[in-house]
Amino acid sequence: MTHSSWAYLSNYLVYSAMGVYTLAFFAHAYETAWAVRAPQGQVDEHTEGGLLVKTLDYTRTEKAGRIATAFMILGFLLLFAGVVSRGISAGRVPWGNMYEFSITGALAFTGAYLFALRKYDLRWLGLPISIFVLLILGTAITVLYRPSAPLVPALKSYWLVIHVSAAIISGGVFLLANTIAAAYLYLDSMEQKGERKEWAKRLPSLEVLDQLSYRLVAFVFPLWTFAVMAGAIWAEHAWGRYWGWDPKETWAFITWVSYAAYLHARVTVGWRGRKAAWLCLFAGSTFLFNYVYINIWGTGKHTYSGL
Amino acid sequence: MSKQSDLPELGLVSLLRFAWRQLTSMRTALILLLLLGVASVPGSLIPQRPQNPMKVQDYFANNPTLAAWMNRFSLFDVYGSPWFSAIYILLFISLIGCVLPRTFDHLKASRALPPITPANLDRMEFFQTWQGEGSELAQAKKWLKEKHFRIREFEGSISAEKGYLRETGNLFFHLALILILIGVSLGALFGMKGEAIVNVGDRFTNTPTTYDSLSYGKLFRDQSLPPFVIIVDDFQAKYDPATNAPQDYTLKVTVVDKPGAPKVKRIIKVNSPLGFGSTNVYLQANGYSPVVTVRDKTGAIVLRGPIPFLPQDANLTSIGAIKVPDSTPQLGFVASFLPTAARDKVRGGISIYPEALDPRLLFSVWKGNLGLDTGIPQSVYRIDTSKMTKIGLESLMVGQTFTFAEGSIRFDGIEQWVNLQIVRDPGKMYSLVGGILAILGLLGSLFTRRRRIWIRSTGDGKVEVAGLSKSGAPGLENEIALLVANLKKDGK
Numbered sequence: 001m002t003h004s005s006w007a008y009l010s011n012y013l014v015y016s017a018m019g020v021y022t023l024a025f026f027a028h029a030y031e032t033a034w035a036v037r038a039p040q041g042q043v044d045e046h047t048e049g050g051l052l053v054k055t056l057d058y059t060r061t062e063k064a065g066r067i068a069t070a071f072m073i074l075g076f077l078l079l080f081a082g083v084v085s086r087g088i089s090a091g092r093v094p095w096g097n098m099y100e101f102s103i104t105g106a107l108a109f110t111g112a113y114l115f116a117l118r119k120y121d122l123r124w125l126g127l128p129i130s131i132f133v134l135l136i137l138g139t140a141i142t143v144l145y146r147p148s149a150p151l152v153p154a155l156k157s158y159w160l161v162i163h164v165s166a167a168i169i170s171g172g173v174f175l176l177a178n179t180i181a182a183a184y185l186y187l188d189s190m191e192q193k194g195e196r197k198e199w200a201k202r203l204p205s206l207e208v209l210d211q212l213s214y215r216l217v218a219f220v221f222p223l224w225t226f227a228v229m230a231g232a233i234w235a236e237h238a239w240g241r242y243w244g245w246d247p248k249e250t251w252a253f254i255t256w257v258s259y260a261a262y263l264h265a266r267v268t269v270g271w272r273g274r275k276a277a278w279l280c281l282f283a284g285s286t287f288l289f290n291y292v293y294i295n296i297w298g299t300g301k302h303t304y305s306g307l
Numbered sequence: 308m309s310k311q312s313d314l315p316e317l318g319l320v321s322l323l324r325f326a327w328r329q330l331t332s333m334r335t336a337l338i339l340l341l342l343l344g345v346a347s348v349p350g351s352l353i354p355q356r357p358q359n360p361m362k363v364q365d366y367f368a369n370n371p372t373l374a375a376w377m378n379r380f381s382l383f384d385v386y387g388s389p390w391f392s393a394i395y396i397l398l399f400i401s402l403i404g405c406v407l408p409r410t411f412d413h414l415k416a417s418r419a420l421p422p423i424t425p426a427n428l429d430r431m432e433f434f435q436t437w438q439g440e441g442s443e444l445a446q447a448k449k450w451l452k453e454k455h456f457r458i459r460e461f462e463g464s465i466s467a468e469k470g471y472l473r474e475t476g477n478l479f480f481h482l483a484l485i486l487i488l489i490g491v492s493l494g495a496l497f498g499m500k501g502e503a504i505v506n507v508g509d510r511f512t513n514t515p516t517t518y519d520s521l522s523y524g525k526l527f528r529d530q531s532l533p534p535f536v537i538i539v540d541d542f543q544a545k546y547d548p549a550t551n552a553p554q555d556y557t558l559k560v561t562v563v564d565k566p567g568a569p570k571v572k573r574i575i576k577v578n579s580p581l582g583f584g585s586t587n588v589y590l591q592a593n594g595y596s597p598v599v600t601v602r603d604k605t606g607a608i609v610l611r612g613p614i615p616f617l618p619q620d621a622n623l624t625s626i627g628a629i630k631v632p633d634s635t636p637q638l639g640f641v642a643s644f645l646p647t648a649a650r651d652k653v654r655g656g657i658s659i660y661p662e663a664l665d666p667r668l669l670f671s672v673w674k675g676n677l678g679l680d681t682g683i684p685q686s687v688y689r690i691d692t693s694k695m696t697k698i699g700l701e702s703l704m705v706g707q708t709f710t711f712a713e714g715s716i717r718f719d720g721i722e723q724w725v726n727l728q729i730v731r732d733p734g735k736m737y738s739l740v741g742g743i744l745a746i747l748g749l750l751g752s753l754f755t756r757r758r759r760i761w762i763r764s765t766g767d768g769k770v771e772v773a774g775l776s777k778s779g780a781p782g783l784e785n786e787i788a789l790l791v792a793n794l795k796k797d798g799k
Contacts, residue, residue, distance in 0.1 A: 149547060153556050157578040222749040229742040238578050240500070240589040240730040242738065243491070245358065245386045247351040257344035261337055268333045286344075294351070299359070 006089035007148040011141075013082030014103055018137050020075040025130035027068035032127060032199050034061045068126050069117070075133070076110045083107055089148040095164040096151050098295055102140035105291075106133045108172025112216075116176065120212060124203050128179055159234035166227035167252075171287060173220040174259075178284035180213040181277040188274060210273055213280055214266055221259055228252050239301060248302035251290035258283035330397065331404030339398040346394055350385030353377070357384060399488060406481040413474050420459040421468035424761045431761065431773035433787045439770035443794045447762045447772075450793050456760065464763040470777070476751025483748055486741030493734030499523035499532070500731075506596050506613050506724045510538040513729065531731070533583045536563040540572075542723050544593060546661050551622060553661070558590050558725055585733045592726035594618045594625055597644050597668050598719040601631050609634040609714070613722040616644045617688045624658040628690045629670070629716075630677055637677045638713060639690040642670035646721075656702070668718045672699035672711050758783045760790065770794065 087094035094100045236242040262279045265271040354362035363383050367374040381388030456467040501521035505511045513535050541559040558575040575581050581588040596613035603609050616627030629640035647660035648667035656669050675695030699711040703718040757777040776783040
């Protein structure tokens with residue numbers, strides 16, 4: 001296969017992944033929508049042995065949920081193949097411009113979700129996550145798309161693989177922690193007004209959400225630290241200084257400091273619940289700001305968006 | 308002052324102690340940490356002098372009043388400003404004040420034995436009890452030893468603890484941050500950074516006078532410049548014909564480490580600098596130097612040689628100034644160089660490809676006073692034409708000559724120049740070691756659970772097991788379940 005046919009293949013795979021994520025979104029939406037209309041008690045496991053209709057209803061939504069997860073996995077695999085073939089088409093790792101960062105970021109985000117899904121009951125998160133991933137991929141393919149091309153000399157280094165992969169994986173997990181923190185705040189305000197709405201009753205308790213977003217951040221914080229330091233080492237190789245307060249570096253530092261504050265607030269000061277969730281969201285938004293604003297409108301040495 | 312000395316001695320001491328306690332409290336540290344993040348923001352949005360002095364100049368030109376006020380608050384050099392320094396110095400003092408006492412406590416604790424088995428184990432977490440066989444304590448001791456628990460034996464019970472690495476890692480992480488700061492300070496005090504534009508074919512000798520710009524730390528001495536010589540033999544830039552994007556820069560040099568040393572051929576690339584001890588030489592930028600010969604009215608040569616031009620875009624449309632101070636009257640050429648010339652309706656003459664495929668030198672000729680003796684430093688790429696008059700306008704291809712009233716100029720050819728950045732940073736190894744230790748410490752601290760397990764064999768043959776997870780982390784329940792399963796299985 002020639003380089004350009006690999007590039008075409010990559011595009012088709014990304015489009016197919018978007019199609020499959022859309023199906024995942026509808027399957028999740030169906031699962032949730034059904035729960036809204038369900039009279040109370042039907043979702044309860046104890047009715048399994050009850051009337052035929054009730055049991056049927058329960059299995060139907062369970063099936064929709066399972067199908068949704070299957071679509072998420074299929075979307076992940078297609079996107080993975082899309083990212084890999086993009087790399088093959090350019091003869092390098094697929095991290096040379098913002099289009100490629102975005103499709104890999106969407107991959108890392110879904111990956112983080114599917115990874116966490118193995119251990120925690122997170123299927124309900126599939127709905128917001130499929131929307132986010134579709135938004136990221138949609139923006140990538142319409143606004144950020146650039147033809148596959150070789151790397152500029154500044155990016156030709158094995159540090160690209162180390163630094164960017166660490167940063168993208170961290171970003172994926174940060175986004176997941178953010179989504180959970182946002183869900184926490186939403187459900188918390190719902191509970192403060194009264195009890196949870198019908199569809200939200202299946203979601204985990206506030207305590208579980210609170211713990212989970214903390215655990216994700218604590219898990220990935222060392223990786224983010226590593227990503228920043230690998231970037232510093234690379235900067236020393238390429239630009240002659242390991243830290244120069246380039247806007248990208250500055251915001252990576254701000255993100256690091258914010259998450260460090262979040263971890264301290266939880267572990268040593270004992271912040272829980274709303275306060276912690278807001279701080280988590282704040283820290284995550286500095287990461288997003290760095291990715292979107294600094295990449296596109298910022299000045300400095302990290303101008304690899306290709307825009 | 309007089310009022311303060313009236314204060315009783317104890318008052319001052321307790322005041323200081325109060326201030327110290329406030330500073331080293333976790334709440335203050337947290338506020339300082341967040342403040343450090345917030346304080347970093349303006350520097351990423353406002354142009355900064357160390358990174359981009361030209362943009363700062365533009366800012367001053369566009370908003371003089373606002374810029375003057377911003378300058379008062381060091382907003383054009385945020386990361387070197389007193390208030391930014393104040394935040395991180397306070398943060399590090401607070402950090403030291405917090406970490407040092409904890410280090411001593413931890414050293415003591417790491418020699419101490421696990422605590423006495425509590426009287427009522429059923430008040431602890433994951434309490435279990437069953438009728439034992441009698442061998443459980445010995446069996447539990449073996450199991451806990453295998454799992455590297457620290458064990459303390461009592462009459463009829465065992466107290467075990469594990470996970471000291473959590474605090475060790477935590478302390479290592481914070482101490483490593485101090486090491487990074489030390490590395491940064493050493494680099495700032497003893498380091499140097501300079502840039503020099505060198506035409507291909509020319510040589511660079513590492514002495515202060517050969518630099519175009521040079522800055523060094525307060526404690527750096529000129530003698531510390533290693534006496535190397537670099538001869539720029541060849542520079543190759545490869546571009547992608549489809550996108551005009553650069554693909555590769557290769558700089559071939561001949562290096563002499565010190566006078567008398569053998570000549571060595573070396574290659575410098577963007578991601579592989581040339582090293583001389585803690586001094587590195589980087590390939591930072593490149594551009595074109597048109598070679599010109601300027602003659603006066605009599606035909607005598609008043610200027611000859613390559614003049615470095617400054618690239619303005621990705622296709623290396625470059626601007627430059629050819630200054631001839633030795634002719635009478637003084638001559639100046641406000642020029643631009645186009646490696647592959649084309650015309651643009653809005654911008655006029657531009658380059659459409661970065662390689663010199665169809666080079667053109669465009670210029671206007673000025674005569675009068677170049678203003679070089681005013682003492683105000685001038686850009687080598689621009690001419691102050693306020694005391695000059697324009698006497699001509701021309702565009703030349705290589706080999707062509709333009710003759711004007713005061714003389715002539717011939718466009719002889721093109722050379723390339725490279726911008727070498729020479730950096731010495733004796734602190735970077737400390738920062739690197741600090742960084743590695745910080746990550747290791749972080750891993751130890753975030754992935755270790757500190758927990759205690761107790762086993763008691765009561766008088767009536769019952770076995771009791773319970774635990775306590777100090778960091779609230781999960782997993783202890785499983786661990787105790789495993790222990791209990793092990794004890795029950797082996798008891799049979």
